[in-house]
Amino acid sequence: MFAKFILFAVLAQLACAQQPSFDVLVEFGTNFSTLAFDTQEEINELYVFNGDMIREFNRELLLELGRMVPAMREADADLQQQIEAADGVDDECREYVQELRELFLLFQNWDIQDCAYYAHVELEADSINRFLPYAITFQSENTRSISQVVQTLARRNAYADFDGVVEELDGEWEYYQTLAVSFSDFLFDEILAHAPVADRVYLRLSECRETALDLQLSDQEYILSYLDDNCL
Numbered sequence: 001m002f003a004k005f006i007l008f009a010v011l012a013q014l015a016c017a018q019q020p021s022f023d024v025l026v027e028f029g030t031n032f033s034t035l036a037f038d039t040q041e042e043i044n045e046l047y048v049f050n051g052d053m054i055r056e057f058n059r060e061l062l063l064e065l066g067r068m069v070p071a072m073r074e075a076d077a078d079l080q081q082q083i084e085a086a087d088g089v090d091d092e093c094r095e096y097v098q099e100l101r102e103l104f105l106l107f108q109n110w111d112i113q114d115c116a117y118y119a120h121v122e123l124e125a126d127s128i129n130r131f132l133p134y135a136i137t138f139q140s141e142n143t144r145s146i147s148q149v150v151q152t153l154a155r156r157n158a159y160a161d162f163d164g165v166v167e168e169l170d171g172e173w174e175y176y177q178t179l180a181v182s183f184s185d186f187l188f189d190e191i192l193a194h195a196p197v198a199d200r201v202y203l204r205l206s207e208c209r210e211t212a213l214d215l216q217l218s219d220q221e222y223i224l225s226y227l228d229d230n231c232l
């Protein structure tokens, strides 16, 4: 009888003790998943911003290349006309000079491709290595927080050391809150850091374009020099 009474008292105590404990665990669980959800929303916005930034830089790059191609085409059309209109040149020479023109056109095309290639490689490396690897790490850490209560319960003895459980969850809660703020700032800076790379790429691209146009000009002078003495 006495033993039964004790057993009952212990069970009652456990039941009473368990109610608030369970509540606080549920509260932690709710807080962790709310934070994870909000943080995920923020990461998603950063992904969109990052993508917009990269798209914009590529668009500007294309515009820059787009200015290069017509300029070189126009110069070539001029050259073609000059060859056709040259005086005192026989057909054989004219044909030879046109062939020479076509050959140099090939080199000029390679110059354009080189400019585009280097710009592309540099921008692509930047768009892959910046932001994305960190965003993925952040995301997986953030996802881990959803199951933090279960993780902690699996690791600690909730019966013998419930305070320890709450203490650990408090610590984790601090950690994830700090993580959310500092990682968002960090990712934002990663996105902003695309800009100096893009600036450098454009500067190089416009130098490359200038050089290609200069080369084309000197090629053309060389080609035209054949017309001066009828290819002799």
Ligand SMILES: *[C@@H]1O[C@H](CO)[C@@H](O)[C@H](O)[C@H]1NC(C)=O
Binding pocket: 024, 027, 028, 031, 173
């Ligand atoms: C859960 O979040 C609320 C609101 O931010 C806070 O007041 C409460 O202390 C948090 N609970 C736990 C167990 O950390």
